[in-house]
Amino acid sequence: MFLGxxxxxxxxxxxxxxxxxxxxxxxxxxxxxxxxxxxLYVLTGYGVWILLxxxxxxLFLAAPAMVVLTAMAGALLYRxxxxxxxxxxxxxxxxxxxxxxxxxxxxRYLGFIGFEYTLPPLLDGSLSIGPVFLDLQRALIVIxxxxxxxxxxxxxxxxxxxxxxxxxxxxxxxxxxxxxxxxRVAMFSLAFGGGLCALAAVVILPIGTISVDAGYDVxxxxxxxxxxxxxxxxxxxxxxxxxxxxxxTYTAMYMGSHWMMIVTLVAILLILTIRPSGLFGKQxxxxxxx
Amino acid sequence: xxxxxxxxALPLILLGMGIFLAPPYWKKVLVNTAIFGILALSWDLLVxxxxxxxxxxxxxxxxxxxxxxxxxxxxxxxxxxxxTATVAGGLLCAGILAPVLRxxxxxxxxxxxxxxxxxxxxxxxxKILGGTEGLxxxxxxxxxxxxxxxxxxxxxxxxxxFRRLMGTDYGLVLQGIRDNDRSVLSSGINIHWFKAxxxxxxxxxxxxxxxxxxxxxxxxxxxxxxxxxxxxxxxxAVVGGMGTLxxxxxxxxxxxxxxxxxxxxxxxxxxxxxLFLVVFIVALPEGLxxxxxRKYHQFERWVEVE
Numbered sequence: 001m002f003l004g005x006x007x008x009x010x011x012x013x014x015x016x017x018x019x020x021x022x023x024x025x026x027x028x029x030x031x032x033x034x035x036x037x038x039x040l041y042v043l044t045g046y047g048v049w050i051l052l053x054x055x056x057x058x059l060f061l062a063a064p065a066m067v068v069l070t071a072m073a074g075a076l077l078y079r080x081x082x083x084x085x086x087x088x089x090x091x092x093x094x095x096x097x098x099x100x101x102x103x104x105x106x107x108r109y110l111g112f113i114g115f116e117y118t119l120p121p122l123l124d125g126s127l128s129i130g131p132v133f134l135d136l137q138r139a140l141i142v143i144x145x146x147x148x149x150x151x152x153x154x155x156x157x158x159x160x161x162x163x164x165x166x167x168x169x170x171x172x173x174x175x176x177x178x179x180x181x182x183x184r185v186a187m188f189s190l191a192f193g194g195g196l197c198a199l200a201a202v203v204i205l206p207i208g209t210i211s212v213d214a215g216y217d218v219x220x221x222x223x224x225x226x227x228x229x230x231x232x233x234x235x236x237x238x239x240x241x242x243x244x245x246x247x248x249t250y251t252a253m254y255m256g257s258h259w260m261m262i263v264t265l266v267a268i269l270l271i272l273t274i275r276p277s278g279l280f281g282k283q284x285x286x287x288x289x290x
Numbered sequence: 291x292x293x294x295x296x297x298x299a300l301p302l303i304l305l306g307m308g309i310f311l312a313p314p315y316w317k318k319v320l321v322n323t324a325i326f327g328i329l330a331l332s333w334d335l336l337v338x339x340x341x342x343x344x345x346x347x348x349x350x351x352x353x354x355x356x357x358x359x360x361x362x363x364x365x366x367x368x369x370x371x372x373x374t375a376t377v378a379g380g381l382l383c384a385g386i387l388a389p390v391l392r393x394x395x396x397x398x399x400x401x402x403x404x405x406x407x408x409x410x411x412x413x414x415x416x417k418i419l420g421g422t423e424g425l426x427x428x429x430x431x432x433x434x435x436x437x438x439x440x441x442x443x444x445x446x447x448x449x450x451x452f453r454r455l456m457g458t459d460y461g462l463v464l465q466g467i468r469d470n471d472r473s474v475l476s477s478g479i480n481i482h483w484f485k486a487x488x489x490x491x492x493x494x495x496x497x498x499x500x501x502x503x504x505x506x507x508x509x510x511x512x513x514x515x516x517x518x519x520x521x522x523x524x525x526x527a528v529v530g531g532m533g534t535l536x537x538x539x540x541x542x543x544x545x546x547x548x549x550x551x552x553x554x555x556x557x558x559x560x561x562x563x564x565l566f567l568v569v570f571i572v573a574l575p576e577g578l579x580x581x582x583x584r585k586y587h588q589f590e591r592w593v594e595v596e
Binding site for chain 1 (some may be wrong): 558
């Protein structure tokens, strides 16, 4: 029992890390807390569903198409809305929250509620780790999560665009002096954030059903992981997702699934109260509290 | 004379006509509007102090649950629960948020976003205070007239009270905290104490709105912590104009009747709220009220010089 919970806890942690990666990337580079993140997640889910069942595309075409489309939606969000609000943190939050709300509730209005809205798993079957059975989709999530983290590390350390991302994140003015276009990088950061979110949705959603409420939960989970780990910190995301993922799974195991979300929310509150920059974030004392 | 009096008298005349001429259903809407207006004003008072809250539902829900519990379990009448819930709700909200008073900007906003969500889940998980079912069959007001007059009176009391408060030295300190908290701090003023007081005032106002709503609907349950009660005050303030106090009041009187008109659209209403938020914050960030008053003062007029 303990071992089984541990395995599923690790899977849960990887799911959290996958969900948080995109949010963290966007915030780390452009400082925009993308509150439309959950909406992008759900948008991908329903988008793939529509492409599969209404348009009739095969899954291996529909999923990448939706990842690209969601990335474009992220870029569009920056181009149309956020570029006009750059630097006003509260306005950015309200605007992205408004966009997310509109998208999510629009899906609810269209009647996308019910158990028939599921995505087919990319892999069928299961494997056994000792006494524990794990279905291949969950194993795939772990593999995708680990690969994606590696690819992201390579990308931000060894490509021109990735280095530009880090340059803007470290010091915007110096980066601009070196010919890095701040607005373009910020747009790319939202596009990449959206794309990562869509990738996460494509691999995670086959486990359950797609629902509008999942959008709000995903946003909260991404927020929780990023806040606990430290907004904008890559190591923090991984450590925090393991702390939260294991804590969530063990709470669900021993206290009931009602308490799962409470653990997440309490973690956010505790970290914000005690150490607002998170476990691994850079301290910005007077900016975050006085 | 008319130039100054006109814009002030017009809403009152319209409202007075509304009170006497509106059909019963729209009177109910008017009560709703006043309640949301109070909630929006309490949001705006926090903005004036530099605290942006994404979870006004916390204040609303705390007030609603206090009034509901007192009435349901102990049978206290509404004219006792209303003031009790107001004061106790304010104290409770200020108490809950006291440990995070030092947080600024978006960090404070995230705490307030999380708190009502957490309270909902705790009520759901522990099944206290009626759990998912909520408490129903609460006492309502003796007549719809009492309800209407009381809600509107409270709304105007809060609106003009807050506007006057902002003109006093006390209000200046609060606005100073918003504009530059460090310079207020360095002039020897304890900003945390002032922020706690602002939280108490806003919390009490929000709790009053919640308690009033509880007695109007004769029900209190998990929906009082719902996202609607956090979004609507923000939407009203963004549409009307943040930080002006009159703005959110105007915004509430636009948005709530609008949402009644659009009732047939169901969930699409929230979509429209979301879009309102985006469009106004991008296209008219100052809000309707400051924009209109600025334009109004630009009209040419002849003034007799004595």
